[in-house]
Amino acid sequence: MSENKNKLAFVKQNYYLMLAGLVVLMLGFIIMSMDSEPFGFGFWGLTLGPIVVFLGFLVQFFAILYKPKKS
Numbered sequence: 001m002s003e004n005k006n007k008l009a010f011v012k013q014n015y016y017l018m019l020a021g022l023v024v025l026m027l028g029f030i031i032m033s034m035d036s037e038p039f040g041f042g043f044w045g046l047t048l049g050p051i052v053v054f055l056g057f058l059v060q061f062f063a064i065l066y067k068p069k070k071s
Helices: 012-033 043-065
Strands: none
Touching: 012 043
């Protein structure tokens, strides 16, 4: 029982992937805010930014579910 108590839910790779996901999310929101069209209705604000944000959420999802192989 005490052996399971000392194990953490995530390993170092999970945290690196989560950090990468946060960077991608921030990049997506920055891209959306850089659109020069009024109210962000240009390509960057309506297409590219949301795609990058979605990819950031996919990276976060993968980071949470990632389990390293035991060797």
